[in-house]
Amino acid sequence: MAARRLKLQAFRVVVFAVCGVFFLVPLGAMLEFSTRGNDVASPRTLAAWQRIPSTPQLADAITASLELAVITSLMMLLLVLPTMVWVRLRLPRLSRVVEFICLMPLTVPAIALVVGIRPIYIWISINVTDSILALAFAYLILVLPYSYRALDAGLGAIDLKTLTEAARSLGAGWGTVMLRIVVPNMRSAILNAGLLSVALVLGEYTFANLLNYENLQVAIQYVSLVDASTSIAVAVAALLFAFVILLVLSLIGSGQAVDKPKRPALARIGSWGQRT
Amino acid sequence: MNWHRFHRLVFAAATVLVVAACGSSSTAGATDWSTQTSASGGGGMDALVAAAKAEGKLTVIALPPDWANYGAIISGFKAKYGIDITSLNPNGSSQDEVNAFDGTSRAPDVVDVGLAVALANADKFAPYQVKEWNDIPTGAKEASGKWYNDYGGYMGIGYDSSKVPTITSVQDLLGSAFKSKVALAGDPTKSNQGLNGVIMASVANGGSLDDVSKGVDFFHQLKQKGNYVPVVGTAATVKSGQTPVLFEWDYLSASHGKDVSTWKIFVPGNAIIGGYYSQAINKQAPHPAAARLWEEYLYSDEGQNLWLKGGARPVRQAAMTSAGTIDTAAAAALPAVSGTPQVPSGDQTSKASTYVQANWSAAVA
Amino acid sequence: MTAAGNPALSAAARPLGGGRRLPLSWLGVVPFFLYVGVFLLLPTGIILAGSLVAADGSISLANYEGINKAFMYKSFVQSFEISAASALIGAVVGALLAYAVATGNPTGFLRRAIMSASGVVAQFGGVTLAFAFVATIGTEGVVYKFLLDRGINMYPDTVWLFDLRGLTLIYLYFQIPLMVLVFIPALDGIRPQWREATDTLGGNTWHYWRYVAGPLLFPSFLGCTLLLFANAFSAYATAAALITQGGIIAPLQVQALLTSETGSAQPGLAKALALAMIVVVLVVTSFYTLLQRRTSRWLT
Numbered sequence: 032m033a034a035r036r037l038k039l040q041a042f043r044v045v046v047f048a049v050c051g052v053f054f055l056v057p058l059g060a061m062l063e064f065s066t067r068g069n070d071v072a073s074p075r076t077l078a079a080w081q082r083i084p085s086t087p088q089l090a091d092a093i094t095a096s097l098e099l100a101v102i103t104s105l106m107m108l109l110l111v112l113p114t115m116v117w118v119r120l121r122l123p124r125l126s127r128v129v130e131f132i133c134l135m136p137l138t139v140p141a142i143a144l145v146v147g148i149r150p151i152y153i154w155i156s157i158n159v160t161d162s163i164l165a166l167a168f169a170y171l172i173l174v175l176p177y178s179y180r181a182l183d184a185g186l187g188a189i190d191l192k193t194l195t196e197a198a199r200s201l202g203a204g205w206g207t208v209m210l211r212i213v214v215p216n217m218r219s220a221i222l223n224a225g226l227l228s229v230a231l232v233l234g235e236y237t238f239a240n241l242l243n244y245e246n247l248q249v250a251i252q253y254v255s256l257v258d259a260s261t262s263i264a265v266a267v268a269a270l271l272f273a274f275v276i277l278l279v280l281s282l283i284g285s286g287q288a289v290d291k292p293k294r295p296a297l298a299r300i301g302s303w304g305q306r307t
Numbered sequence: 308m309n310w311h312r313f314h315r316l317v318f319a320a321a322t323v324l325v326v327a328a329c330g331s332s333s334t335a336g337a338t339d340w341s342t343q344t345s346a347s348g349g350g351g352m353d354a355l356v357a358a359a360k361a362e363g364k365l366t367v368i369a370l371p372p373d374w375a376n377y378g379a380i381i382s383g384f385k386a387k388y389g390i391d392i393t394s395l396n397p398n399g400s401s402q403d404e405v406n407a408f409d410g411t412s413r414a415p416d417v418v419d420v421g422l423a424v425a426l427a428n429a430d431k432f433a434p435y436q437v438k439e440w441n442d443i444p445t446g447a448k449e450a451s452g453k454w455y456n457d458y459g460g461y462m463g464i465g466y467d468s469s470k471v472p473t474i475t476s477v478q479d480l481l482g483s484a485f486k487s488k489v490a491l492a493g494d495p496t497k498s499n500q501g502l503n504g505v506i507m508a509s510v511a512n513g514g515s516l517d518d519v520s521k522g523v524d525f526f527h528q529l530k531q532k533g534n535y536v537p538v539v540g541t542a543a544t545v546k547s548g549q550t551p552v553l554f555e556w557d558y559l560s561a562s563h564g565k566d567v568s569t570w571k572i573f574v575p576g577n578a579i580i581g582g583y584y585s586q587a588i589n590k591q592a593p594h595p596a597a598a599r600l601w602e603e604y605l606y607s608d609e610g611q612n613l614w615l616k617g618g619a620r621p622v623r624q625a626a627m628t629s630a631g632t633i634d635t636a637a638a639a640a641l642p643a644v645s646g647t648p649q650v651p652s653g654d655q656t657s658k659a660s661t662y663v664q665a666n667w668s669a670a671v672a
Numbered sequence: 673m674t675a676a677g678n679p680a681l682s683a684a685a686r687p688l689g690g691g692r693r694l695p696l697s698w699l700g701v702v703p704f705f706l707y708v709g710v711f712l713l714l715p716t717g718i719i720l721a722g723s724l725v726a727a728d729g730s731i732s733l734a735n736y737e738g739i740n741k742a743f744m745y746k747s748f749v750q751s752f753e754i755s756a757a758s759a760l761i762g763a764v765v766g767a768l769l770a771y772a773v774a775t776g777n778p779t780g781f782l783r784r785a786i787m788s789a790s791g792v793v794a795q796f797g798g799v800t801l802a803f804a805f806v807a808t809i810g811t812e813g814v815v816y817k818f819l820l821d822r823g824i825n826m827y828p829d830t831v832w833l834f835d836l837r838g839l840t841l842i843y844l845y846f847q848i849p850l851m852v853l854v855f856i857p858a859l860d861g862i863r864p865q866w867r868e869a870t871d872t873l874g875g876n877t878w879h880y881w882r883y884v885a886g887p888l889l890f891p892s893f894l895g896c897t898l899l900l901f902a903n904a905f906s907a908y909a910t911a912a913a914l915i916t917q918g919g920i921i922a923p924l925q926v927q928a929l930l931t932s933e934t935g936s937a938q939p940g941l942a943k944a945l946a947l948a949m950i951v952v953v954l955v956v957t958s959f960y961t962l963l964q965r966r967t968s969r970w971l972t
Contacts, residue, residue, distance in 0.1 A: 134898070147722075230792050
């Protein structure tokens, strides 16, 4: 047992070391470049970073992107998760269709997809609203492949049918089943789907750009073209910003798992398999 | 009330109404600027400025701040007229600019496009003639004013003189001192700048504006010798030393001087390829008056000199030099060019483009 | 409700004509399909309609014939190669990394940091990613020079960073974190009872993975690999910045045909290509479905 534990720890250390080098070295190279002076002999400077707050309309763009991230993630959870549960329980023959539909947005390059969705957005701009928040509908489509896969992995790990039948036979309505049975058992899957959605929305450029909206990535494009070092500084800053947002999200997400056990009976049913 | 008095009352009321209507149409913005073809036609520059200020916003597209000093031009316009400018898609291509005409209120008002795109999309533009229309040479504009050249430059080879020896001819690039150092600033199969780089290489190697094959062969040789780097050259790749030799418009090359103090520009005497961009106004511009005011600003002495400061050659340069309004210091700072520039026509560009599309991958893969 | 307590009759096996349950079941998926219909299927239809319009404005299949060229096929084949390679390698390495994370403290900071970092990096790409890699292992790169000083030349003959091999390596940068994020929920579902059962039956680690955990995780693993494949297949921004060689992969062809400013923009052909890409992924998905069915037969 101890030997197995040791082997596992050794495995973990090796994997983290190799992956750490692979992922952190290029980021380090970017950081190094963004602080370079203009001549070989010039000292390190933060001038490139100091140019970032001068982005026109940066505050508006950040707010818009954050709002879009929240709206898209909520819509994803409200639309995709119940549909996936329903299909698994009642319409398994549709599962392949749903799976392919959820994969479709990823099969076409974003610029081609924009061409198709543009007429719909022109209609929305003229007849409904000019607000950038309308982009949430398109972003939900973009988020479908990733969130479907994360949620599917989570759904596959729990015995959905037994759990729901047990809850229903105890008298729970579908709302209770979703909120008290399914969701608590899929914490890590829901969290990961949420992380992927937020990260996608914060990093999304093509749709906003080609539909003439100004989200975070579009706004920082302008200042990134002022200067060589600024272009890289801006990219690293955007990555760090998204990282912090996601970290906060994951702290909120798994923070709630600590005060879970309130109803003993349901909690026991709920604790089959999922540890988050 | 007797009939006669009633008649008079109605007539008076009608007259008042008609006069009021006429009055409002000549003051409060009934001039439809989207159909005006010149400032004077709409009531003069003052009327134009007032209408533009009333609109309050302008949307431009594909104008990076370090491209021919557009950063200063945009802030100059904002400061002079107090009109807010939204700059869409700064990295976009000319085709992206025209693709963005979607009829919504967020569409761009004005565009700055290459010749090929201007020719192909002339029906999307509103004709307009700036005050200085006659200063623009005949071949540099569309007769009714749908598009008109704004600035241009020559295709040059920018290089970091501390990393490679001085370049005196295009053939120097085949030398061993240039291993893994030569790059283009755009993919010639889709970028106007990249294509002109290959055309310049072709002319410098014995080809012509009609024959781009020598250029493709030249890059093939570069690739064989290991001198060619397929990365798209940007300010970041220049500063980091990834692309120390870059085929680029000379005015764009000039902007690298602030990152690399030893940056020099070489324009081959036997292959001076000129490229001009063109201004055009969106027929369905959401802010037609502001769009026209922008054009007036760009072609004013102030606007043209700002482009000159960015290293580009403004289209009114000859006229301004003889009028004495040119910024002589900036004009002197332009790279010296001896020889006759050649500018590829629309047909020559598309012929070259077709050839490059078919043969580029095989040449540099 | 007579079938409620009968395990042999699951909802799926209910005969088509039987019960009023069926129409109500379909109601449950209406919101999803309505939304997807407007924002995904309708745009696809618009793209399809656009692809049937030839360059001269007439309705024809000319654009589909335009795909029938050697360099188009080559770009599809090359797309397929890098997508498959980066998906498989990314899936394996990602699964290992996911396992390393999943076996740690579930509420620990390391897990949260890695999950958040994975989310961010999985969406990273384009010009900046290309720049980061060239700055690291390009000919002026930090790591390249470091290794060169110690006698190891990474590029003995050609600089492979700038061809398909380099592109595959760069794609791994966002494929691996994506795999970590989508596969970890499956790993979280590994129950200690499985290991205990294997131990009781006298099996060792190899038996555990080969006969118990492996097959149970395989359907999920396969689905995640498919996602990685599609992700790489439609990615183009990184390749566009790294390789000015025309359309060496299919999405670059699409980009060129939509945004080319040298007069060669052909939106109709671009749309036909986009649909061809959907067809390719449809074919791959069918193989995946077949494979899934065979390997998870005993799980139902």
